[in-house]
Amino acid sequence: xxxxxxxxxxxxxxxxxxxxxxxxxxxxxxxxxxxxxxxxxxxxxxxxxxxxxxxxxxxxxxxxxxxxxxxxxxxxxxxxxxxxxxxxxxxxxxxxxxxxxxxxxxxxxxxxxxxxxxxxxxxxxxxxxxxxxxxxxxxxxxxxxxxxxxxxxxxxxxxxxxxxxxxxxxxxxxxxxxxxxxxxxxxxxxxxxxxxxxxxxxxxxxxxxxxxxxxxxxxxxxxxxxxxxxxxxxxxxxxxxxxxxxxxxxxxxxxxxxxxxxxxxxxxxxxxxxxxxxxx
Numbered sequence: 635x636x637x638x639x640x641x642x643x644x645x646x647x648x649x650x651x652x653x654x655x656x657x658x659x660x661x662x663x664x665x666x667x668x669x670x671x672x673x674x675x676x677x678x679x680x681x682x683x684x685x686x687x688x689x690x691x692x693x694x695x696x697x698x699x700x701x702x703x704x705x706x707x708x709x710x711x712x713x714x715x716x717x718x719x720x721x722x723x724x725x726x727x728x729x730x731x732x733x734x735x736x737x738x739x740x741x742x743x744x745x746x747x748x749x750x751x752x753x754x755x756x757x758x759x760x761x762x763x764x765x766x767x768x769x770x771x772x773x774x775x776x777x778x779x780x781x782x783x784x785x786x787x788x789x790x791x792x793x794x795x796x797x798x799x800x801x802x803x804x805x806x807x808x809x810x811x812x813x814x815x816x817x818x819x820x821x822x823x824x825x826x827x828x829x830x831x832x833x834x835x836x837x838x839x840x841x842x843x844x845x846x847x848x849x850x851x852x853x854x855x856x857x858x859x860x861x862x863x864x865x866x867x868x869x870x871x872x873x874x875x876x877x878x879x880x881x882x883x884x885x886x887x888x889x890x891x892x893x894x895x896x897x898x899x900x901x902x903x904x905x906x907x908x909x910x911x912x913x914x
Contacts, residue, residue, distance in 0.1 A: 643751070643754065643755070643894055644890055646757075646761070647815065647889070649768070650774060651886065652819070653771035653772040654772065654775045654776070654819040655819045655820070655823075656819075656820070656822050656823045657772070657776075657820055658845060659776055659780075659843070659844050660844055661772075661776075663772045663773055664773065666770055668717070668766065669766070669773050669774070669777060671717040673777070673778055673781050675713050675714070675717075675733070676782065676785045678713055679702070679706060679737070679785065680785065682706070682709075683788070686698050686702055688792075694796055695742075695743035695793070695794060695796050696743070698793065699738065699793040699795065700741070700743065702737075702789075703737070703740025704740070706740075707734050707740075710730050711726060711730050714733060719765075722763045722764065725759065725908065728759060728904075728907065728908050729756060731904045731906070732753070732755040732756035733752075733756050736749055736753035737785075738789065738795055739798065742796070743795060743796060744795055744797065744798040745786070745790060745797070745809055746798025746809060747798075747893050750810055753779075754812065757778065758908075758909065762908050762909075763908065775846075779812070779813070779816065780846065780849075783810070783849075786809070787853055791857070795809075797809055807854055807868075807869065810850065811889055812889075814869075815882065815885045815886060817845060817846035817847025817849070818878055818881045818882040820845050820846060821845065821847065822882060827841065828876075828878070829872060829875050829876070829877070829878060829881050830873050830874070832847060832873060833851075833862050833873045838851050839852070851869070872884075
């Protein structure tokens with residue numbers, strides 16, 4: 635079956651990707667009040683996370699994550715409804731479905747690109763209902779998606795979440811994929827940093843606060859030990875690609891083939907009126 639949502643998702647990724655091209659985090663862009671109101675939802679989750687005691691003697695996949703999940707599912711309708719204007723409040727039901735799935739599987743205590751894509755869908759729906767406008771694209775990547783990544787790193791470390799699937803459900807690292815697409819777009823036309831630089835720790839440490847790709851590599855370097863080529867082989871392969879243009883285009887094609895088109899990743903994806911399933 636062909637999923638019409640697949641082309642919507644790819645179009646949305648392309649629009650976000652284009653907004654990030656050649657820009658560092660330090661570039662000038664506006665964060666709307668609506669965008670900030672969505673980011674406050676992450677604050678609520680962090681507050682709950684810090685209230686819930688971890689279960690003892692659990693090396694991986696701490697079951698306390700299930701309690702956090704229950705709280706998110708229970709409270710998210712109110713959280714989302716409170717930030718939506720009255721004329722689009724009915725969208726809360728579909729928005730909640732994607733939001734709740736954005737932070738991992740509360741049953742399996744894992745996280746992968748299938749959850750990341752739910753956050754992408756949540757953002758996409760906020761555009762479809764007119765809550766965000768195209769002028770918000772860059773802030774969606776540099777502010778909202780970055781805040782999501784910061785929260786996910788905290789959740790991944792706090793609960794020691796397992797990567798979903800055999801190799802992070804086709805994640806480039808154990809968990810994420812999209813930040814490497816948007817992060818490679820930032821480097822397009824960059825005269826200083828080439829793809830082979832991201833495996834050099836000194837370059838990563840110097841520039842990780844300016845670029846999403848290097849921020850991700852910094853996190854990997856901080857939490858993993860041993861040679862980079864062994865613990866992050868997929869990413870290591872990217873460092874041999876000659877240009878960021880090829881890296882960026884290749885990652886978008888790879889995402890389409892390995893995430894959007896893969897049944898294990900999207901089998902739990904919810905379809906509705908905003909993101910629909912076309913069986914043609």
